[in-house]
Amino acid sequence: MLLSPAFTPVGFADLPGWHEDDQLDAFEAFCLSAFHVLTKPYRSGALGVAFDAFGPAYAEAREKPAANGSEARAFFERHFQPALVAPEDRDHGLVTGFYEPDVEASPVRTDTFSVPLLARPGDLVDVDDANRPAGMDPYLAFARNTPDGLIEYFDRPAIEQGALSGQGLEIAWVADPVDVFFVHVQGAARLNMIDGSLRRVTYAAKSGQRFTGPGGILAKIGEIPLELVTMQSIRAWFKANPHRVDEILWQNRSYIFFRQAEVDDAMLGPIAAAKVPLTPGRSVAVDRLLHTFGTPFHIVAPGLTAFGGKPFARLMIAQDTGSAITGPARGDLFAGSGFAAGEVAGVVRNDADFFALLPKSLIVGAQS
Numbered sequence: 001m002l003l004s005p006a007f008t009p010v011g012f013a014d015l016p017g018w019h020e021d022d023q024l025d026a027f028e029a030f031c032l033s034a035f036h037v038l039t040k041p042y043r044s045g046a047l048g049v050a051f052d053a054f055g056p057a058y059a060e061a062r063e064k065p066a067a068n069g070s071e072a073r074a075f076f077e078r079h080f081q082p083a084l085v086a087p088e089d090r091d092h093g094l095v096t097g098f099y100e101p102d103v104e105a106s107p108v109r110t111d112t113f114s115v116p117l118l119a120r121p122g123d124l125v126d127v128d129d130a131n132r133p134a135g136m137d138p139y140l141a142f143a144r145n146t147p148d149g150l151i152e153y154f155d156r157p158a159i160e161q162g163a164l165s166g167q168g169l170e171i172a173w174v175a176d177p178v179d180v181f182f183v184h185v186q187g188a189a190r191l192n193m194i195d196g197s198l199r200r201v202t203y204a205a206k207s208g209q210r211f212t213g214p215g216g217i218l219a220k221i222g223e224i225p226l227e228l229v230t231m232q233s234i235r236a237w238f239k240a241n242p243h244r245v246d247e248i249l250w251q252n253r254s255y256i257f258f259r260q261a262e263v264d265d266a267m268l269g270p271i272a273a274a275k276v277p278l279t280p281g282r283s284v285a286v287d288r289l290l291h292t293f294g295t296p297f298h299i300v301a302p303g304l305t306a307f308g309g310k311p312f313a314r315l316m317i318a319q320d321t322g323s324a325i326t327g328p329a330r331g332d333l334f335a336g337s338g339f340a341a342g343e344v345a346g347v348v349r350n351d352a353d354f355f356a357l358l359p360k361s362l363i364v365g366a367q368s
Helices: 024-036 051-063 069-079 156-160 177-186 214-220 231-240 242-249 339-345 360-367
Strands: 007-009 080-085 093-100 102-106 115-118 124-126 142-146 149-151 170-174 188-193 198-206 256-261 283-285 296-301 312-320 330-337 349-359
Touching: 007 349, 024 051, 024 069, 024 312, 051 069, 051 349, 051 360, 069 080, 080 296, 080 360, 093 177, 093 188, 093 339, 102 177, 115 177, 115 256, 156 242, 170 177, 170 198, 170 256, 177 188, 177 231, 177 242, 214 231, 214 242, 231 242, 231 339, 296 330, 312 330, 312 349, 330 339, 349 360
Parallel strands: 093 330, 102 188, 283 312
Antiparallel strands: 007 080, 080 349, 093 349, 102 170, 115 170, 124 142, 142 149, 188 198, 198 256, 283 330, 296 312, 296 349
16 A cells, blocks of 8 residues: 655654653553554555554554653654645644533433433444445445335434334433534533433444534524634524524434443543544544544644643544544544533634654655
């Protein structure tokens, strides 16, 4: 697999903020992937970053953990060569933020807790080019299995009006439909159960239709100026207009299904697409079709100060993906769990430069 021309090799001295960053947390996030791949390797991305090239770095990470930030920085400099990632159709890349909401929930439906989080239905099947019926939208990666064959699955309005009622799919019940929607957007949540226990749900599947964000809808109809659209402004609008929640949210036909997950470490986030717990401030979601999970990225976003109060320049590890995360220089930064993390994630939308740390063997091979 040839390395893509989207990568331009540079030196570590060319990375703004590299020597000011403490890469120990990034190293520990990298180690989580290093141990996971002993069970199942990651798929190589289309930009040519071969998974096998990470072998020496993964082996050292497992066998000789870094004790401090200096050792972590030396590890990454020993195994990797930075390369500027060229964005598509813009001068810089783009970062947004995501988090794991904390919501109060009940194991049974009550007058207060009446909005369900649903498990994956039995008639929902994965679709690809091998089983996609002629004429079905090629975007759809899921479909409904019927006696007459595969058809498009129920969408959000149909499901929220009872299309799946009576199947026992309810994992938990939440009070606020807007909270549930943002759990869908984030793809995970920590559930503070009314009995005092803590549960976690994470993404299992989706109905398959395209995502349509409420922020774009509200801007288009003149309710919120586009430049002022944030998670916070969207929530404020819904709070002021509760009678219009369904009107807006049902325009997003995509619906998310969940599975229960263990809360092994409350300091870490949910297990995401790379099958490791996300590390707050160090895990990033990328386009998994282009990039290889486990790839370190030094991301520089001078206009972003929500993480720690200073311009963002830190090492992140590619450990998740998302349907809105498309393109080589596009990332979604994991801010953590709970309200404070949501306040950070909700305001992140910044230009950024992406420097992929590529295994040195790939750079040598590309230049030979």
